[in-house]
Amino acid sequence: MLQSHEIAGRQPALAILLTEAPRDDVRGAAARRLVQALQRSARGLPAVYFYADAVTIPGDVAAAARWAALGPLDLAACPAAAERRGVDLAVQRTELRVEPLGLTAWLDRVLDADRVIRL
C-alpha cells in the first residue's frame, strides 16, 4: 500500500477539507463517495485533510475503518486542531494512517489542485 507521503508528491485533482466530527458522518460519507467516484474515474487520487472536529476520525475505530476501506489515499490531519481537542495524532491505534501536517503546509500543497472542497 502506498503511504501518504509517497502520494503527496503528486498534484491532486481534488482536495477535500473535511471538518465534520466522525459521529455525524454525513459530510464524511459524502467525501468518501466523492473519493470513490474519483478512484473509478482515474482522475487522480484526491488529497484529504482532516481539520476541526474531523481530526478525531483517525482515532475513532469505526470511522477510521470506513476511510481505510477506500485504499491508499493522501490523508493528513492538523496537529494543532487535534491538540485543541486533546488528541495526539502520533498515538493512533487504528489502521488509518494520516500524516500530521500543519494547515498552511497542506494548503500550500493543494492550492494547485483543480478544486478544493470543504465538507
Add this chain to the structure above:
Amino acid sequence: MSASRSIGVVIESAPGPSLALREALDLAFAGLALDQRVSVFFLGDGVLHCLPPAASDGPDPARLIGSLPLYDPALVAVDADALAARGHGTTTLRWPFERLSTATIGDYLGAQDLLL
C-alpha cells in the same frame, strides 16, 4: 509557492465556546501567509462576531478578527441583511468591515477560486 488564487472563507457560527471561529480564521490566515487573495465573509449568526462586545455573547474574538486587516485580505465583508434580521441594521460594527447585502456577497462567493 503556489500562484495566487482567490480564497473565500465563510464564518457562519454564532459566538460561543465552539472552536469554529478560531479554525475558520486559521484558514484565512494560512491563505494570507501563502500570499493568496483571501476574503472573509461573516454570514448568518456569524455577523454577531462583528458587533461591539456588549452586544455579543461568548469569549471576545477581538484579538483574532481585529488583526485580519493587518494581513491585507482582499475583502472582509459582513452580511448587512443578516445584521438587520438580528436587530442590528444600524449598529456600528466593531471594525470597519464592508457591509454588503446577501445578494452582493453571493456574487463575491461565486467569484472565488476556492471556498473554505
